[in-house]
Amino acid sequence: MATIKDIAQAAGVSLATVSRVINDGPKVGAKTRERVKTIMKELGYRPNANARALVTQRSASLGVVIAELHDPFFATLAHGVETVTRKQNVQILLSAGSIARETELKAIETLLEHRVEAMVVHSKTLDDDTLIAFANQIPGFVLINRYIPAIANRCVWLDNVTGGRLMAEYAIRQGHEHLALISSHYQIDDPAQRLEGIRLATSNAGLTLPDSMIEYATPDQEGGELAMQNLLATGTHFTALLAYNDAMAAGAMAVMQDHGIDVPEQVSIIGYDDVLLAKYCRPKLTTLRYPIEMMAAKAAELALKYASGTAPEEGLTFKYTPTIVKRDSVARL
Known part of the structure; x- marks a missing residue:
């Protein structure tokens, strides 16, 4: 592998000149700069990014x-x-x-x-x-x-508040008045903001989303499975399930299908994110596209x-x- 010394020798210039060319420094003529770059290319020289960072105080x-x-x-x-x-x-x-x-x-x-x-x-x-x-x-x-x-x-x-509102409004427009939610158990803004939007939509429609209709778990397929199992264990009635993300929706869908619950004829599901998984669920998942x-x-x-x-x-x-x-x-x- 070519070194900076090889470049300097081949170009007939000093090590300092080659260093200036590598780091786009001043005090190098256009012809010399071009000659050094040509030789670097011919010899297959690749600048050391760490060394360059030490010289320029910047990282590429x-x-x-x-x-x-x-x-x-x-x-x-x-x-x-x-x-x-x-x-x-x-x-x-x-x-x-x-x-x-x-x-x-x-x-x-x-x-x-x-x-x-x-x-x-x-x-x-x-x-x-x-x-x-x-x-x-x-x-x-x-x-x-x-x-x-x-x-x-x-x-x-x-805007996660708007996202939560949109998913609830869509379910309500399809005639669903009994909603359930499976959400992330992490104490961060996203799940709280989406719940705020959902409650805004239900309130505007004259509906409620009781705390008993909300289950929290890890925001993955396993969490979706667990949250869905807990909801089914309570025996509560709902016709639409809103999920924190597509992974939880997929896990919940699998549990419902294992229990002989038809999706979407008995329970509709809406996810969030629109990751690739959403296209390959069966049925394909209606979701909120997170760009x-x-x-x-x-x-x-x-x-x-x-x-x-x-x-x-x-x-x-x-x-x-x-x-x-x-x-x-x-x-x-």
Whole structure:
């Protein structure tokens, strides 16, 4: 593998000159710069990103903190970021926060140790003041799926209240008056905001959603199964089930089918997120589309823009709204 010394010798220039070319430094003539780059290409030289970071005090990387590595929702988020970084020849450093304060904090600090100045952070457990402090410290710090008014121009977020309202309104328009909800047991904003929207819709329709019709569990298929089993065990009557996400909806659907309950003729189901799983449930899942890939791409663009020296744009907000995707899991009464 070619070294910087090989490049300098072949080009007939000093090591300092080659270093300036690699790091886009000044005091190198156009012809010399072009000759050095040509020789680098011919010899297959690849700059050491870590060494370059030490010289420039910048990293050609974008850090991404997500909650879980195995969750398809976060895989879609990471893919949205990658569509931007690939075009800009920036590598991704990925870390999981596991919806735990200390783990989220460690994930961000580890990225800082790698001199990362552009970050897309999905944080649900760190307090506002801690995140505001990071935003003041890290030039390209951008939050995704969270809104903090003090750093609104660094937040790319979803209106979860509207999302909850839309899913309940759709069920009610199909004639469903007896609703049940399975939701995430994590003490974070998303489930509370979606429940707020659902209660708003039921109240506007003159209906109620009693606490007895809500079950909480882990926001995955196993959690959906458990929550559905608990609802069935109570013997309560409902004709439509609203799920925190598509994974919980899929788990609940499997339990109902195992109990001989026809979906959607006996119980309709609405999910949330519109991950790939929703298309392959049987019946195909009606859900709320969470434009996470689009949001992640926007967050990556902002992070790289701010890290390059452009100040966050005052007065801007990057709010997205979910939309209903009608498939086969809801029947009209």
